[in-house]
Amino acid sequence: MTTLDVRSIPPVDRHPTIHDAFDELEAGETLTIINDHEPKPLFYEFQAEVDEFDVDGYAVEQAEAGKFVAEFPKRAE
Numbered sequence: 001m002t003t004l005d006v007r008s009i010p011p012v013d014r015h016p017t018i019h020d021a022f023d024e025l026e027a028g029e030t031l032t033i034i035n036d037h038e039p040k041p042l043f044y045e046f047q048a049e050v051d052e053f054d055v056d057g058y059a060v061e062q063a064e065a066g067k068f069v070a071e072f073p074k075r076a077e
Contacts, residue, residue: 005034015042022050028076035068046072
């Protein structure tokens, strides 16, 4: 599992950084991101554009105020 805290990354650079990290995963691995808001737009973007994204395995929780932890799994081959 790879964890990426994007809270310190400028918003304009977050999605490209997350996509790059997801692309580096092996099939069946999960990218966990830590964000300052619920990443619904990112979820919809992945759902529409990333065939390897396992939509059913996606999970998100609010760990505390200003900290959301989301799991973006890559389909197993």
